[in-house]
Amino acid sequence: MKIWRVTGTVVSTNRIAMMDHMPLKLLEDKKNGSPTVAVDPIGCKEGDYVLCCGSSAARDATGTKGYPSDLTIVGILDHWDGWDD
Amino acid sequence: MKIWRVTGTVVSTNRIAMMDHMPLKLLEDKKNGSPTVAVDPIGCKEGDYVLCCGSSAARDATGTKGYPSDLTIVGILDHWDGWDD
Amino acid sequence: MKIWRVTGTVVSTNRIAMMDHMPLKLLEDKKNGSPTVAVDPIGCKEGDYVLCCGSSAARDATGTKGYPSDLTIVGILDHWDGWDD
Amino acid sequence: MKIWRVTGTVVSTNRIAMMDHMPLKLLEDKKNGSPTVAVDPIGCKEGDYVLCCGSSAARDATGTKGYPSDLTIVGILDHWDGWDD
Amino acid sequence: MKIWRVTGTVVSTNRIAMMDHMPLKLLEDKKNGSPTVAVDPIGCKEGDYVLCCGSSAARDATGTKGYPSDLTIVGILDHWDGWDD
Numbered sequence: 001m002k003i004w005r006v007t008g009t010v011v012s013t014n015r016i017a018m019m020d021h022m023p024l025k026l027l028e029d030k031k032n033g034s035p036t037v038a039v040d041p042i043g044c045k046e047g048d049y050v051l052c053c054g055s056s057a058a059r060d061a062t063g064t065k066g067y068p069s070d071l072t073i074v075g076i077l078d079h080w081d082g083w084d085d
Numbered sequence: 086m087k088i089w090r091v092t093g094t095v096v097s098t099n100r101i102a103m104m105d106h107m108p109l110k111l112l113e114d115k116k117n118g119s120p121t122v123a124v125d126p127i128g129c130k131e132g133d134y135v136l137c138c139g140s141s142a143a144r145d146a147t148g149t150k151g152y153p154s155d156l157t158i159v160g161i162l163d164h165w166d167g168w169d170d
Numbered sequence: 171m172k173i174w175r176v177t178g179t180v181v182s183t184n185r186i187a188m189m190d191h192m193p194l195k196l197l198e199d200k201k202n203g204s205p206t207v208a209v210d211p212i213g214c215k216e217g218d219y220v221l222c223c224g225s226s227a228a229r230d231a232t233g234t235k236g237y238p239s240d241l242t243i244v245g246i247l248d249h250w251d252g253w254d255d
Numbered sequence: 256m257k258i259w260r261v262t263g264t265v266v267s268t269n270r271i272a273m274m275d276h277m278p279l280k281l282l283e284d285k286k287n288g289s290p291t292v293a294v295d296p297i298g299c300k301e302g303d304y305v306l307c308c309g310s311s312a313a314r315d316a317t318g319t320k321g322y323p324s325d326l327t328i329v330g331i332l333d334h335w336d337g338w339d340d
Numbered sequence: 341m342k343i344w345r346v347t348g349t350v351v352s353t354n355r356i357a358m359m360d361h362m363p364l365k366l367l368e369d370k371k372n373g374s375p376t377v378a379v380d381p382i383g384c385k386e387g388d389y390v391l392c393c394g395s396s397a398a399r400d401a402t403g404t405k406g407y408p409s410d411l412t413i414v415g416i417l418d419h420w421d422g423w424d425d
Contacts, residue, residue, distance in 0.1 A: 012160030075267030097245030182415030238401035330352030
């Protein structure tokens with residue numbers, strides 16, 4: 001699992017039915033790569049450092065078996081010093 | 086899920102039978118990497134910013150169980166400011 | 171799915187039994203990265219631009235359920251302008 | 256499987272229920288990339304060089320079928336010379 | 341599947357039980373990236389150029405259903421010219 005920082009929320013009204021109403025969070029990683037979105041079954045706040053699970057495990061980790069996710073927040077880190085930008 | 090911009094359409098007449106007639110969209114990400122194609126079960130237009138799901142979840146997200154996809158568009162973003170090229 | 175150009179063929183006589191006799195094509199992508207090989211259930215020619223499916227979907231896309239592939243050619247593009255080297 | 260060095264531990268009190276109490280280790284690879292976390296079913300110490308298994312295999316490798324992991328430590332290397340930083 | 345060169349062997353005495361005694365080979369790719377290890381069900385020698393299968397297909401390719409591998413050697417190339425370092 002990689003460590004990400006939550007930077008915001010994204011909304012997609014026009015989406016496939018399987019996505020339902022699960023919250024979607026915008027994330028950034030250390031490398032400032034492509035903007036990335038994860039499903040959030042926990043309820044994170046902006047600025048939280050979180051662990052995300054990808055691969056096939058991302059699906060069930062949402063709490064809904066077979067949910068269409070390839071990246072799901074599975075935990076908020078208690079302590080993390082952040083990183084140099 | 087990563088955020089991509091739809092830049093066009095691709096056509097493949099000579100394809101495996103499992104692919105059927107699902108539309109294929111050409112995408113670009115922030116980094117201007119290798120040209121990438123996703124299955125589009127929603128009906129996106131050129132210029133749309135979309136969320137794509139990869140990994141094993143890309144298959145069922147097409148709406149056809151076990152469809153041969155490793156990247157499927159799962160939603161169009163309501164608002165996205167784009168990125169610097 | 172990413173877009174690749176077929177550049178040749180590879181042969182592996184000493185292989186696991188599950189691989190059987192499926193043709194293997196050598197591919198290059200835009201970035202000239204590590205040499206990559208895909209299973210070819212279609213019959214591509216050198217110079218063809220093709221779509222490849224990775225992830226778990228690469229297995230069934232070969233036409234043989236559970237085949238040991240992580241990259242399978244699923245279609246030949248009708249039109250593609252290529253890329254600058 | 257890639258080779259990683261264990262550099263510490265992370266704690267996430269606010270996590271999904273499926274994660275239970277499995278220890279989480281902080282890892283670094285040769286390239287000093289994004290900070291990465293793996294599930295540790297073995298009991299590694301800081302400084303150990305370990306093999307990690309990703310992809311769908313990371314789940315069962317934890318010892319709990321279907322565990323939400325995309326990276327799991329599967330072995331400690333007996334000998335490894337390390338790498339230049 | 342990517343092409344790799346076998347550069348050695350690694351040993352992990354302290355490992356999860358599911359790994360059993362399958363040989364582990366050390367690999368390098370063209371880009372000289374992070375050191376990588378693959379399960380070897382074929383019996384490769386140092387210097388061999390091999391095809392490796394990743395993703396979920398890496399598991400069954402070992403010959404043991406559900407084996408904890410994310411990279412498995414599936415064939416030795418008959419001819420390969422190598423690459424510039």
